[in-house]
Amino acid sequence: MTGPAAARPARSRTAPALSIEGLTVGYGGIPAVRDLHAQVGPGEILALLGPNGAGKTTTLLASVGALPILSGTITALGEPVDRRVERNARRGVTLVPDSRGVFHRLPVEDNLRLARRKNSPALDDVLDYFPKLRPLRGRRCGTLSGGEQQMLALAKALLCAPKVLLIDELSLGLSPLAVEELLPRLREIADDQHMAVVLVEQHIGLALSIADSAVVLHHGRAALTGSAAELRERRDRVEAAYFGNLGNAAEGPAEN
Structure with missing residues (x-):
């Protein structure tokens, strides 16, 4: 397993799996995200950081076609994302919501069965990433711990054979130990x-330890962008951007 902040080989630059160009999107015609630019390639993790209300979830919803775009473009796997959420999902763009999307009254086994598709990977291969779920397959999801439910949510997503x-x-809602277990596992996946993975995360240090790049959002705008390696070295700038005080931080290698 790849550990946090472990050295990773340089990736050859290929066409991005997800590209966001000049995105402005919101609710009822009122922008919640303005002029956002970001991209993530196959095998890469992009961390979206920022306080509550910064526009992180809005960006994810727009990326799966669940919100109308006011201006700009989102391209996934070589095609523009449109409002047909199911079509985007069939093409391989999968969202794990903050609610986790699991059925609490059903056993783990049934949750997994309902997620399977014709092109799903073998269940045993998916559970290799989450071996703690194997003895829990007959247990109702509502009785699982938060960490176990999140493992189930990720396993269900992998059964959809996502590319993004x-x-x-x-x-x-997870314990620190659960977070420290799950985030490196996501790097491995x-x-x-x-x-390609886009991760909205509140644990800045852990997110940067597994990500390749990051965007810090504040009030719907990108306050800071850069490689995760650069941002790990300049936590003062990351925290300043997070709270909207970037002008008070010393200059560093990351661009805003």
């Missing part, structure tokens, strides 16, 4: 499956 995986608040 978007995850909203992976660590929400991205590497093994050559999967």
Whole structure:
């Protein structure tokens, strides 16, 4: 397994799996995200950071076609994302919402069965990433811990054979130990499956330890962007951007 902040081989630059260009999107015609630019390639993880209300979830919803775009473009797997959410999902753009999207009254086994598709990978291969779920397959999902439910949510997503995986608040409500287990596992999945991942996360240090790049959003705008390696070295700038005080931080290598 690849550990946090472990050295990773340089990736050859290929066409991005997800490209966001000049995105302005919101609700009822009122922008919540303005002029956002970001991209993530196959096998890469992009961390979206920022306080509550910064526009992170809005960006994910637009990326799967769940919100109308006011201006700009989102391209996934070589095609523009449109409002047909199911079509985008069939093409391989999968969202794990902050609610986790699991059926609490059903056993783990049934949750997994309902997620399977014709092109799903073998269930045993998926559970290799989450071995703690194997003895829990007969247990009702509502009796699982938060970490176990999040493992199930990720396993269900992998059964959809995603090429672009978007995850909203992976660590929400989880213990620090669960977070420290799940985030490196996500790095392993991205590497093994050559999967593009966009991760919304509140744990800045852990997110940067597994990501390749990051965008810090504040009030719907990109306050800071850069490689995760650069941003790990300049946590003062990351925290300043997070709270909208970037002008008070010393200059560093990352661009805003």
